[in-house]
Structure formats: C-alpha cells, structure tokens
Amino acid sequence: MNTIKPSILDFTQEELKEQIKPAFRAKQIFGWTYHNYVESFDEMANIPKSLKSELNEKYILNPLKIVRKEESSDGTIKYLFELQDGKTVESVWLKMKDEEIDCNGNLIHEAKYTVCVSTQVGCKVGCAFCLTAKGGFTRDLTSGEIVAQVLSLKKDNNHKHNRKINIVYMGMGEPLDNLENLSKAIKIFKEEEGLAISSKRQTVSTSGLSNKIDKLGEMDLGVHIAISLHAVDDKLRSELIPMNKAHNIASIIDAVKRFPIDTRKRVMFEYLVIKNKNDDLASAKKLVKLLNGIKAKVNLIYFNPYPETPYDRPDKEDMINFQEYLINHGLLCTIRDSKGIDISAACGQLKEKDKNSLK
C-alpha cells in the first residue's frame, strides 16, 4: 500500500510559508497549484530541484484521481474520485446558465457554473431517501480533499482560475459534521492568491445539525446556509432524516434565526417533494407558518427515484400547486430542475453504480 501523505491543498498560504523555506517559495507553489493547475511538483518551473525533491518526499499535490465521469444531456457532469486510501467520493459540475452572445457576436456574459462537493466518505445522518446513507459512514474528508474537488473540476473543464464559480457543500456527507476541515477549506478557497472564491459564493447545505449551525455562525465566515428541511412535522421528518430526533424542526428554525445572514441574502430551505408524503397543500400551509419571520427562499426538489426506493416522484401538477401556494403567501419559491436526471445525479448514486467495478 502507498504511504498516505499530506496534500499541499491542506494548507493556507500562511501555513505553507511556515513549512517551506524561503517563504516566498510558498507563494510560487500556490500560484503553480491554483493558477496553472499543474499536476506535479516537477512542472513548477521556477522551483529549484532540491525543493522539488523535498516536496515530492513530504507531500502529494492533488490527493484525488478521477476514476469515472458521466455527462448528462443538460451539461451536468458527475465525477467519481478515488482518494489516497482507495475510498471514493463524488462531485458534480453543474451548468447553471448558458453563455449569452449579442447579435454582433460579442459575449454578454460567460456561462455560470456551480460545483457540488462532498465533505465525507459516507454519512452518519442516515436519510431514508439517500443512497449514500445506505453505505454508512467511513471517514471525514481532509480540507485538502475538499479543495481538490473544486480544483480538479475547474481544471477538467478548462475553467480558468479567475473565472467565478459557486460552491455548494451538498455532495456526500453532512458538512457540519466535519466542521473543522470544512471551515479550513472555505478559508483556502477564499485565498486571494489561490482560487479567490468569496464566501458569498459558498453555501453550506446541512441536514440540520442545529448546534453546529450555531457554531458555523460563530465562526463568522460569511458563507450562506441551506437547510434540507423536507418535512413540516417532526414525525415525517424523523422518518426521512432520523437525526431529526436529536435536532428537531423547532431547534433548527431557532438556530437559523440566530445565524448571521447577509442582509441582501435569504436562507435557502430545500424541500424534497415526495409523492403522497409531503406534496399536499396542508404541508404547504404549515411550511408558510414555520418560515414566518425568516428571510427565506424555498427550493422544491423533485424526488429522483432510484432502484429499490419506497418513495415516488411527485406529479408536476402537485409541485406547481405547492409552489403557487407558497408564492401567494409571500415566500420566494423555485422548483429545481432535475439536473442530471439521466445520470442519477443525487448524492451517492454514481458511487453505488460503480461499487463493484472499483473493488
């Protein structure tokens, strides 16, 4: 078995300066890594040979290897990565908006992308509708493994380092259950001489660990939060998300009310709509009441069925009625396109498909 080494991506530039002497070399290494997307220390042209061999001995550059890639007809690309210890995680590259060109052929704006990244191998939360949950929990990702997902996807899609991108921590795992490494990754992404992705472009999506929502708020990182609510009463929510017994709906709503939110922004509430479970107008009515007083936006998501799930996809008409009810009662509400539906882009699905071929 190969020795597992720390990755250069685990460190902020300040931390690298403490480890690599002279300190200005850290800045050069940062540039080669985040601006030039090099794949090995040997490609770093202005780094002396002796330092290259020291780097090769102590560190690995990118701890991820792409082992599978699936592209959907809507431009969504799902990646399966292998980590240094042979475990696998997924990330998704989502095209949110096409580029726009005027009648003279001038570019009005470039295409907009979001990267959905994983924070753990497996997950402890155990949501009933989730394939990742079926595999249980293996381990937290390091901050470098979180950073590497975005770096690898940008490189693979020829997306220059200075082009803007949004990150949503919503892949495999519960981000707030790996808060230390998550917060470090957020800081590394923000590094001006790295990818310079502002915290306003980073959204932490949580299944609702209310105490950790408070902790994230206290860190004052400036990130947005999205809450996977999915139900309006604790009975159904505990069926869908067993961890709800310890962090019930009221505790989550209270934590959200305490969270420092940019005044121009809204808290996103994700609501996975499941046929005959939570798609009726009585649920919509309760949702309006629950979110009263919060600057909220609700994102309705079609449940994406996978083999052996007991749940069904809701009817389009019910989705629209639900959305209209929320809008008519003062809430912002969108219905999420089922991006990547033909490649099963819900978390854990690519890994599940590939399990046998990887072992």
Ligand code: SF4
């Ligand atoms: S949906 Fe997210 S939080 Fe729930 S089990 Fe799956 S990965 Fe974990």
